[in-house]
Amino acid sequence: MKKITVENLIQKFSLKVVAGENQLQKIITQSRVHRPGLEFVGHFDFFPTERVQILGKKEITYLHKLSHEERKFRIGNIVQYQPPCFIVTAGEEGLTYLKHHCNEQGIPLLLTNKPETTSEFIIKLDAYLIKELAPEISEHGVCMNVSGIGILIRGNSGVGKSETAHTLIRRGHRLIADDMVVLKKLSPQTILGTHDGKNKEFLALRSIGLLNVVRLYGRKAFQDETRIALDIHLKKWEKDALYNDLEQEFHYTDYMGVKIPSLEIQLQPGRDVAGLIEAAANNWYLKQQGYSAAEEFMSRIEADISNSGMN
Secondary structure, eight states, X not given: OOOEEHHHHHHHHTOEEEEOGGGTTOEEOOSSOBOOSGGGGTOOTTOOTTSOEEEOHHHHHHHHHSOHHXXXXXXXXXXXXXXXXXXXXXXXXXXXXXXXXXXXHTOOEEEOOSSOOHHHHHHHHHHHHHHHTSOEEEEEEEEEEETTEEEEEEOSTTSSHHHHHHHHHHTTOEEEEEEEEEEEEEETTEEEEXXXXXXXXXXXXTTTEEEEHHHHHOGGGBOSEEEEEEEEXXXXXXXXXXXXXXXXXXXXXEETTEEEEEEEEEEOTTOOHHHHHXXXXXXXXXXXXXXXXXXXXXXXXXXXXXXXXXX
């Protein structure tokens, strides 16, 4: 898990530092922010002290209406819990009293400078923190976005993962990461696939070397991340191991407690592996829409038998 500091937030969102300039290395550990409301009126039973605290128009307007002594008391009750920082949305003025308390307690006080509502800023900040603080693992393989569907391609070294990815790129699909794929758990149902920064845009092909897919094929050949929907394992051909069933059942691979539908594709000279991956992706999408080719086929057979019996 990465460490996020207050300074990281300042750089990411171009925030202005109003107070606590010497405390910008404070570490943020919680992936969601908090707007103190009940806390200003004295209810602290469920105060998430480790979260970034956001003060918008409602909070600042309330504080402005208080007397000097009452305001000092209310703010003092909150700053004593030492949250990592306060962020006040742009357009709010008269923050002298907040600046005094934050400097006194060593808490960074930041100000947004873009014309956006508090809710809009919170959505952006929450999304950033959730992604950056998500549990993560690294997996050997290739990650692709095929027709809008995130696919993790795995297999033993030398089996042809990168070559298959190259064929998919030539067909208009997008590379996410080659060789080392970073998987992040964003929710109990969501795994995000991305690169580690060092391998961004690079694809390594045996006998050819390292390629920069963006330089070769343009921006459309790469994207930073994708939600993993399918886990495909490339394996060497095993005689009599393939079955010609009408519909293959998905198995599942567990990544940090999230089960991803998984299937195997066996390799043999002449097999269009990239085409099979495209078919698997599109078929998975149709299943999410409630369609099954096998069920439609069987319904046609049953209808034909029924009609034959009537004649």
